[in-house]
Amino acid sequence: MENNAARKLKQVPVGYLRVGVDPHKKKHVAVTMTEDFLVQGKFKFTNSRDGFEEALKRARADMEKAGCQGVIFAVEAASHLWRNFAYFLDEEGIPFRLINPFSLKRRREGKDLNRRKNDFRDAEVAAQLLCTGEFTETTLPQGVYAELRATYNAYRRVVKERTRLINLLKGLLDGLFPEFAQVFKDICGQTALRVLSMCPIPGLIRGMTEEEFLKFVREGYRGRLMRGKLLALHYVARRSAGVKAGAWSVSSEVSLLVEKLCLVDRHIQQIEQALVRLVDEAEEGKYLLSIFGLGYISVAGLVAELGSFRSYHNARQMIKMAGSNPTESESAGKRQSKTPMSKKGRPGLRHCGWTAVLSLLRHNPDFRTWAKRLRERPAHANPLTGKEIMGAAVNKLLRIGFVLAKQQTFYQSPRVPQLVS
Structure with a gap:
């Protein structure tokens, strides 16, 4: 069995000076340390290119002072503040490793019973973790891959903003015009948004005849509108229970939200076009798209979160990256019957895999047959429930995607079991 600790220790060259870095908004903190945990120096440097070059100069000076052969950095991966310095080190060809903030906190608290906490202490612990x-x-x-990750992150933020606007719009309509959702099941439809932008107040609608209302809504509009829905809305507006107090102010906010929603929809379309282009440029895109049931957005999310598949040696690394690997719990010879997901990987990758599997289990006959077999197998063979099948399907998708990308072949149903095995 491969010893991960020994393999990682081999990545740290012997005789190199360890430099622990605690990144911050304005000034980063660094501590230099030899391989026998002897602190050589402490300093701060600004979060700028000049500051990064100054940090390299200070680290090399301490390296010569300690008689070391080179420098290697240990950067705490807290928030997003480490990325600029990490990319700078990558451009300069300086080796570095990232330190998990949770591991750093546990190491710091376990070593010091006083729970001493300061920036230099964090940088020192980061260097110690690199040594071990x-x-x-x-x-x-x-x-x-960098473009794809940034674009997909923007896509998720915009989709989340769209959901927020829709929920806010529904909340306002519950007080202003509660019957609106009974007529328009989808308030983001073309006709619904047109009415909300023009006259969302029921008192204003019932003050007009049906023909006047239709003419008012269609005035200056070139698209198609649903006449039946508009007539039904005019009918329910006559007996609406909407709150009249402050109706004009609420209607103004509703119109503003409709404008924002239309703008967000245009942004989503632009980002989706960019995602399609980037997926076509990515090496793994065409192989993942060959899996029946996967679309461009699902593939974009998987590749954005995983990066280049060449960086992985086996599919287990992808599953661990997603945090969908089952974890056991055993103590004193007793073991729990269930092995839940670890959920210690990238939550965004887990979300992408989950949504992709929903489509696969619905449209892909191979996945449907496989899921049915897991669900209907005998009791002694541990049949899986719905959510357990979803988790297993995420892992199956990652395995298949890894094999297809590594062997540069397209998805073919009869060959998949042989490839995975």
Whole structure:
């Protein structure tokens, strides 16, 4: 069995000076340390290119002072503040490793019963974790993979903003015009948004005849509108229970939200077009798209979160990255019957895999047959429930995607079991 600790320790060259870095908004904190845990120096440097070059100069000066052969950095991966310095080190060809903030906190609290906490202490603990091989192996995304990750993150933020606007719009309509959702099941439809932008107040609607209302809504509009829905809305507006107090102010806010929603929809369309282009440029895109049931957005999310598949040696690394690997719990010879997901990986990757599997289990006959077999197998063979099948399907998708990308072949149903095995 491969010893991960020994393998990681081999990545830290013998005779190199360890430099622990605690990144911050304005000034980073660094501590230099030899391989026998002897602190050589402490300093701060600004979060700028001049500051980064000054940090390299200070580290090399301490390296010569300690008689070391080179320098290697240990950067705490807290928030997003480490990325600029990490990319700078990558450009300069300086080796570095990332330190998990949770591991750093546990190491700091376990070593010091006083729970002493300051920036230099964090940087020192980061260097100690590098010496003991307790770091994270990270490959910074470059090229199309960096573009894809940034674009997909923007896509998720915009979709989340759209959901927020819709929920806010529904909340306002519950007080202003509660019957509106009875007529328009989808308030984001073309006709519904047109009415909300023009006259969302029921008192204003019932003050007009049906023909006047239809003419008012269609005035200056070139698209198609649903006449039946508009007539039904005019009918329910006559007996609406909407709150009249403050109706004009609420209607103004509703119109403003409709404008924001239309703008967000245009942004989503632009980002989706960019995602399609980037997936076509990515090496793994065409192989993942060959899996029946996967679309461009699902593939974009998987590649954006995983990066280049060449960085992985086996599919287990992808599953661990997603945090969908089952974890056991055993103590004193007793073991729990269930092995839940670890959920210690990238939550975004887990979300992408989950949504992709929903489509696969619905449209892909191979996945449907496989899921049915897991659900209907005998009791002694541990039949899986719905959510357990979803988790297993995420792992199956990652395995298949890894094999297809590594062997540069397209998805073919009869060959998949042989390839995975």
